[in-house]
Amino acid sequence: MIVPHVIREGERALVWHRSGRATTVDGPRRVWTWGARLQVLEQHLAGPEEYLVVHRADGGIEHRAGPAALWFDPLRHERIEVAPKLKLNANEAIVIYREQDGRVTRRVARGPALFVPAPDEWLHRFSWHGADPRQPRRKVARALQFEKLRVMPDQLYYDVENVRTADDALITVQLMIFFELRDIEEMLDRTHDPIADFINATTADVIDFAAELTFEAFKERTERLNELDTYAQLVRRAELTGYRIGKIVYRGYEASATLQTMHDDAIEARTRLKLEAETERQAQDLADLKQERDGRRKQVQQELAKQELTHRVELETAEHAARRQRDRLAEEQALELRRRAGELDLQQQQATDAQRLAFLTGAADLKVDLTRYLVAQYQHPDRLIRIDGGRKSDAAQLHLHES
Structure with missing residues (x-):
């Protein structure tokens, strides 16, 4: 029983007839060979980062950059290879040689790029x-x-x-x-x-x-x-x-080991001396620091004592000035009171004198003998002044009697 060959969709086959002629068949299809030979062809695929290297039957080479797909055809192709594109970053470059008309030229390609060489190019x-x-x-x-x-x-x-x-x-x-x-x-x-x-x-x-x-x-x-x-x-x-x-x-x-040992020993000795010198220097620095801090502390204490003395003198000066001001004000107030008291006494005396003068004036108007009145009023005077006049030819005599 002869069974036909089934070529599925998406496949391709080559039918070799007895006469030597070949026929290409694409699926989906049933093929009756009847003594012919069927060869299923392979499809080569190149992605975005790949390319196809096609070796033609006539000896030529063709490069097809991906994405690409190509059926292998034994009538036209010797072989088909899938090769990766050369990835170049921004800091990378390649040197490309090319033979043309018997002469080789050189060029430099820099990234970023995906490089696909031409068939007649090669990289350095x-x-x-x-x-x-x-x-x-x-x-x-x-x-x-x-x-x-x-x-x-x-x-x-x-x-x-x-x-x-x-x-x-x-x-x-x-x-x-x-x-x-x-x-x-x-x-x-x-x-x-x-x-x-x-x-x-x-x-x-x-x-x-x-x-x-x-x-x-x-x-x-x-x-x-x-x-x-x-x-x-x-x-x-x-x-x-x-x-x-x-x-x-x-x-x-x-x-060398010997020289290094000698050098290490010298380093150790120098390091020990440096450490001792550093320790002594730190001790001296610490002593200097203590002395400097003590001097600063004494200076601060003296400054504080000076400020305290100055403040006390200022307080005493201010207190003395305030006391003098208070005494001066009290003295001025006392003088003012005495002056006002004197004025009041004077005014009172003047009022009394005016009143007495008015009384005496009124008594004189009434024909009162003022001398007798006054003598009768002051029978024991503190001081008596009497002027006796005799005859006109005799000089007047002045008698002063203190009681």
Whole structure:
């Protein structure tokens, strides 16, 4: 019994006839082969972050950026591959080569982007010095293999080994180098491994710096290893290869076991002396502080006593002034009372005199002998003044009698 082949919807098949002719069939459909051979075709899909690499039967290559779908056709295709697009961040770049008319050109593509190379393009693959997987503190050739350049500030840890001082001390200087790629074209034209250039230039600068100093002088002048002026060869080489050295940080040094032991002992002795000196200095500072505080306290007490004395004198002065003012007011009031009393006495006397004068005047008008009246009224006077006159030829005589 011959059973037909069912091609479902969304599928595609290729029917090979006995004559060698091929027919493409799309589902949904039933196909009776009758001795022919049916080949189900595969559909290749590329998402938004992928692309199709189509190897044609004629030897050509075609790239189709996703999203895309393509049925494999053995009559036209050798194979179809799905490849990821190259993702470039904002601080990344790639170098692209292209062959056209027998001539190879170069260009740089920068992110952010999803890059799909053309069939006649290929990427530059960098091979630089990097950390040794077995000894990360050492740098070895071709340890870094990559295609995307980082066009942003970066840093490199490097230990300059076998640095010999003027007194033949052998040390290892540990550094951190901060750098930034400024010109990709110049870097491509001037060097194939800028990290190796940095390592070589830095090593030369550090060796030149240490060769003029003894070990003790080197320890005293390590702050100069943080200055770019110390690394003239490194800075110049970086500029020639399109880089800029931002700064260099000195992270310390290592010495041989014997030298390190001697150095540790010296550090311990110096530290002990420093601690003793610091303890003595703190004791002296504490004594000075106590003396200074005592002097300030005495000064404050003297100032308070002075203020208290001044306040007491001011109070006594004010009290004396108030007492004098009170006495003066009392005296003025007494004088005023006496003056008013005198005025009242005078007024009363005047009133009495006026009244008596009016009485005497009235008595005189009544023909009363005032002399006899007065003598009769004052029979015992306090003082008697009598003037006797005799004959006209005799002088008058004055008699004063005090009673």
